[in-house]
Amino acid sequence: MTAARHRLEAQRARNDTRDWVVKRRERTRQLIELGGLVAKAGLVELTDDDRAVLFGVMIDAAATLKGEQRDQARTLWRRRGRRAFEQLQNE
Known part of the structure; x- marks a missing residue:
């Protein structure tokens, strides 16, 4: 796959507004943020x-x-x- 085609597919994925895609993206963001809180609290290092x-x-x-x-x-x-x-x- 060429780099240009890969960029085009990535752009389409970012702009996908289907309900299940939007919900998955929101859940992914929430999980990343929660993981960040675990790290900010110092729990990763402490454990x-x-x-x-x-x-x-x-x-x-x-x-x-x-x-x-x-x-x-x-x-x-x-x-x-x-x-x-x-x-x-x-x-």
């Missing part, structure tokens, strides 16, 4: 990129959010997250 540990941390967080302390945990985590975002912006 030596151990996916089982990362998944376990998320399972614990989900269990907390299902429990009686849900509202308190969300409030605390939201405050911490906002402060961390502000610090990142100020760096």
